[in-house]
Amino acid sequence: MIKEIEEKKIIMSTFVYMTRCDGCGHCVDICPSDIMHIDENIRRAKNIEPNFCWECYSCVKACPNHAIDVRGYADFAPMGHSVRVRREEEKGTISWKIKFRNGTEKNFVSPITTKPWGKFIPKLAEGEKIKQGELSSQRLYTEPEGLNIDGELPSVPKESFKKGVYY
Amino acid sequence: MRQGTGVETKKIVCVEKANIDRSGAVAQGLYAINCYMGMQWGENQPEDHVRYARNDLMGMVREDLGYDMARHVDSTVHMFDEWGLPMMKNEETGRYLREGKWQIMIHGESYKPIVAEAAKKSADKIYNRIMVTHLLMDESQENRIGGAVGFNMRTGDFHVFRAKAVIVAAGGASHIFKPRAVGEGMGRTWYAPWSNGSAYALPIAAGAKMTQMENRIVLCRFKDGYGPVGAYFLHLKTYTQNANGENYEKKWYDQTKELVGEYIDHHPTPTCLRNHAFIQEVAAGGGPIHMVTTEAFQDPHLETVGWENFLGMTVGQAVVWASQNIDPKYTNPELTTSEPYVMGSHATCSGAWVSGPEDLSPPEYFWGYNRMLTIDGLFGAGDTVGGSAHKFSSGSFTEGRLAAKAAVKYIEDKKAEGIKVSDKQCEEFKTAVYKPLENYTVARNEITGGTVSPSYISPIQGLQRLQKIMDEYVGGITSNYMTNGNMLKRGLELLDWLQEDLEHVGAEDYHQLMRAWELKHRALTSQCVTEHTLFREETRWPGYYYRGDHMKLDDENWHCLTVSRRDPKTGKFSMEKVPVYHIVDENEKKKAS
Numbered sequence: 106m107i108k109e110i111e112e113k114k115i116i117m118s119t120f121v122y123m124t125r126c127d128g129c130g131h132c133v134d135i136c137p138s139d140i141m142h143i144d145e146n147i148r149r150a151k152n153i154e155p156n157f158c159w160e161c162y163s164c165v166k167a168c169p170n171h172a173i174d175v176r177g178y179a180d181f182a183p184m185g186h187s188v189r190v191r192r193e194e195e196k197g198t199i200s201w202k203i204k205f206r207n208g209t210e211k212n213f214v215s216p217i218t219t220k221p222w223g224k225f226i227p228k229l230a231e232g233e234k235i236k237q238g239e240l241s242s243q244r245l246y247t248e249p250e251g252l253n254i255d256g257e258l259p260s261v262p263k264e265s266f267k268k269g270v271y272y
Numbered sequence: 273m274r275q276g277t278g279v280e281t282k283k284i285v286c287v288e289k290a291n292i293d294r295s296g297a298v299a300q301g302l303y304a305i306n307c308y309m310g311m312q313w314g315e316n317q318p319e320d321h322v323r324y325a326r327n328d329l330m331g332m333v334r335e336d337l338g339y340d341m342a343r344h345v346d347s348t349v350h351m352f353d354e355w356g357l358p359m360m361k362n363e364e365t366g367r368y369l370r371e372g373k374w375q376i377m378i379h380g381e382s383y384k385p386i387v388a389e390a391a392k393k394s395a396d397k398i399y400n401r402i403m404v405t406h407l408l409m410d411e412s413q414e415n416r417i418g419g420a421v422g423f424n425m426r427t428g429d430f431h432v433f434r435a436k437a438v439i440v441a442a443g444g445a446s447h448i449f450k451p452r453a454v455g456e457g458m459g460r461t462w463y464a465p466w467s468n469g470s471a472y473a474l475p476i477a478a479g480a481k482m483t484q485m486e487n488r489i490v491l492c493r494f495k496d497g498y499g500p501v502g503a504y505f506l507h508l509k510t511y512t513q514n515a516n517g518e519n520y521e522k523k524w525y526d527q528t529k530e531l532v533g534e535y536i537d538h539h540p541t542p543t544c545l546r547n548h549a550f551i552q553e554v555a556a557g558g559g560p561i562h563m564v565t566t567e568a569f570q571d572p573h574l575e576t577v578g579w580e581n582f583l584g585m586t587v588g589q590a591v592v593w594a595s596q597n598i599d600p601k602y603t604n605p606e607l608t609t610s611e612p613y614v615m616g617s618h619a620t621c622s623g624a625w626v627s628g629p630e631d632l633s634p635p636e637y638f639w640g641y642n643r644m645l646t647i648d649g650l651f652g653a654g655d656t657v658g659g660s661a662h663k664f665s666s667g668s669f670t671e672g673r674l675a676a677k678a679a680v681k682y683i684e685d686k687k688a689e690g691i692k693v694s695d696k697q698c699e700e701f702k703t704a705v706y707k708p709l710e711n712y713t714v715a716r717n718e719i720t721g722g723t724v725s726p727s728y729i730s731p732i733q734g735l736q737r738l739q740k741i742m743d744e745y746v747g748g749i750t751s752n753y754m755t756n757g758n759m760l761k762r763g764l765e766l767l768d769w770l771q772e773d774l775e776h777v778g779a780e781d782y783h784q785l786m787r788a789w790e791l792k793h794r795a796l797t798s799q800c801v802t803e804h805t806l807f808r809e810e811t812r813w814p815g816y817y818y819r820g821d822h823m824k825l826d827d828e829n830w831h832c833l834t835v836s837r838r839d840p841k842t843g844k845f846s847m848e849k850v851p852v853y854h855i856v857d858e859n860e861k862k863k864a865s
Contacts, residue, residue: 118456137290137299138459138466139401139425139783153783156732158459159466160588161300175591178457181496182595188587192381199381201583203590207597213580217382220356226386227355229394235279240681243340243629245673251347253312259343260631261319267854268634269831 118158118178119165121150125172132164132173166192166199194222279684286395287402287422287433289442289786290466292388296443297464298665301381303584304503306664308349308376309342313367316374318342322856324374325662328542328619330535330812331831332484334659335855336628336637340674341660341667348670349376355386372506374662377577381584387669401426403786404470406701407438407478407650411692415479417649418693421701425786430705432698436688437649437679440474441672443467444615444622444655447735448798449488450743450750451611453496460588462491462498463613466790471623471656472614473793476800479840481625481646483658483833483850485797486804488612489620490547490753490816494563495606499589501563503581508568512550512607514558524549531814532825543619547815550609555752561607565600575601611749612817614801616655617668620816622801623658625835625850626651629674634853641682643675646837649688651675659833708788712778728778731787734770738795741766746802747817756821760806767799771843796838800845804834807847 119141121132126149132141133150140154141164150173152158165173177186185206192199197218203211232246243258245251252258288295309316321342322335349368353359358379360369368376392398404422411418419435446463459465476482493501504510514520521541528536528545536545550561569575578600582589592598598605616623627633629642643651653675654668663671682688708731715727723730729737742748745763747755755763774792779785810826811819832849839846 118459135291135294137295137464139290139786142783155456156458157465157787159300159464160460160591161294161464162587163294163299175587177588177591177595178453178455178460178496180453180455180457182457182592184595186591186594188583188591188594190583190587199583201590203579203594205594205597205599209597209599211579213576213583215379215381215580215584216358217379218356218386219358222356223386223389225354225356226389226393229390240279240677240684243631245344245347245670245677247351248344248347251350252344253346253350259311259318261339261855263632263634263855265855265857266634267857268851269854 118155118160119152119173119175121152122172122174123147123149125170126150127170129169131167131169135163135167137161137163162190165190192217194218197222279680282680282683284395285433286391286398287404287420287431288398288400289403289470291400292391292398293385295466296384297467298384298387299464300587301584302378302383302665303380303500303581304371304375304377305349305352305380305666306375306502307342307345307662307667308368308374309346310367311346319856321374321662323858326854327538328540329487329621329661330532330542330544330825331827332487332812332833332852333621333661334483334628334637334833335853336632336634337626337657337660338662339632339855340629340642341663341670344674345663345666345670348673349666352386352666355390357383357386371503375502375506377503377507379580379584383665399431402431403789404442404474405705405789407474408432408434408693408697408701409478411694411697412690413648415647416691417478417647418691420474421698421705423705423782423785425782428782430702434691434693436683436691437651439651439653439672439675439679440471440656441653442470442474442656444471444613444617445469445794445797446613448614448738448742448794448801449611449746449748450739452608452749457496460497461613462493462610463615467615467655468790469614469793469797471616471652471654472800473796475624475645475647475650475652475656476796476838477840478647478650479837480650481835481837482800482804483623483625483835484804485614485622485658485800485836486808486817486834487620487622487813488614488747488801488816489618490544490612491610492547492550492607493610494589495592495608497582497586497589497592498610499582499586501607503577504563504565508565508574508578510563510565510568512561512563514553514561516558518558520553520558520561521546521549524552527552528814531811531823535825544813544815547609549815550607551752551815562604563607564604566602566604569601611743612747612753614797616658616660617663619661621659621661624652624656626657632855636850637853642678643671644678644682649679649682651679705789706785707775708777708779708785711776712780715778716780725778728776729773731777731779731784731791734774734777734791735794737770738791738798741770742798742802746798746805753816754818754820755805756819757806757809760802763802764799764806767795767802770795771799800836800838803836803845803847807836808834
């Protein structure tokens, strides 16, 4: 299958620019579909199975050299477009540049976090210990306080249950 | 989950098919959290959500599971907020910004890495790049879990995880029905191509009961990119029309009423019935159907929301529009209905038959531990759990919390003592796991080259055969979602042969070995889906699929849940009906929009 793709020179949904890739493997490490692999001959990354690519951009975002880009699926995307991205954890932002086939450009910037990256994610394993009897209660960690409501977790009296159609 | 006061320390490992930072359906982010009650502001209560999900699924949900998820989901979302997930706020009220009654809007590009960070800090160990192929069973006590096995798709190492309790939180199934794009673009499915039905195949193979597997979902989405429509409908207030600029949905009201009766009068209109109108309109020649965006997009803020909605969760749709010069400010984009998917967290509820919580579940729905399957010590969350629709990302995470707590209690209650998993059991699985490599290695030398072998089929060849069977016989796009008893029986015969041939699937490397096992999981899921579809002799969800031999909804005979079990020894499925309990009354039904 892989060899067949190479032989037919099918172009890929994500692809890697030869002169920018240094073979660091960040894309290989992150790809949810396991399709970014290092080519043993050229020692650079490539998409080995474009038909299992979701265009999720995980590899594009992870590439420190901006060596990976996306060319929309050949099945339905005319050529000559681009959607580029720069994700910056230090700034807490993600920036997009969309270029249409006809040259129209659109730019967007969104936050990716409200706090310094990762710093306020607690080590839950070291959180408050479970109290006597709580294992048998319906409450979860942080509850009921974490629901921000007055009183207890809601429930329904079993006497009111009805079987089958009634509406 | 380390416990104090007499609760012993537990070791928790998380086994992940990809890299936990960007795995699963949330890999590229989400622009909304689709399930948030807002109980703190009195916006919704759990019973409102039960009414909503029940209505959308044409009456068929596990209300105990839905209520349970809904009463806890807010505390999950509040944790995400604390961890730094950017929640949009309503400037006037200071509350989370509502997209719709249930949805809140987020800048969620990094939703997955943020949640993964919490997992990495809490689990004892995360194993990435391991494809879990089978569950291990205890040999000292019948029907009790003993762990799981799998292989590392990079190193090829075989891994045995012996465990007192196992929570399956894998993905539902894309790519069991032939997708609309079949070339390079086949990967641009609505649900991620790496969601390969392990959520179902693992428990099915172990002999766990499943429910509502016939309840596959078809999505109405922007064409080819499958970009989501939720924010467009609910927040941007865009709307659909046919090629002549008509509101086509009302044209099909009388015809739909013939099929489903008063369900068509429910508010909001169930998702499947809206699909039904779309499908009928296109079949009648009224296509293409467009989303009218040119009005809303004149507002620069709404235009930004519309684009960022895709960039935050379905970048491929932005790529399609850029490539086809579709600027929704000036052009109304086209919509389509997708191929069917099987999953348990969206407007559908396929999955395992699990116990509910003690305080909410009638006797038929309760056997000791919340979210425990019909195998002792085996728990589920998210897509794995059947009957609890409309939980989405936040509700699926909440189910993980519920399952984790119940699993700890199960162990504390000494239910996992004396588990025996022999080396023999592990060795047998190991041999089975690597067989596709052997198939290829041995038979490859039989032929000069190419992909055609008389002795093996490749994973992609097997996948395309599966998709063709499901598409043509089980209600895919080719037949416009139509099937019937005879078609389903023929489909089952063809699936049986496919199962036999999958003993001869050949994998040339560890990556293809992973594809081979994904395919095996998809095939087993598909058999279960087909058996369920054959069993339910009615058309409960027109717009998701049609039983041509039973075109009408039949509350008299089929207002029930379907439950199956595959005997692991014989491979045969048995089916049963289980009552639907309505634990919430119908008050204010019409407000549940």
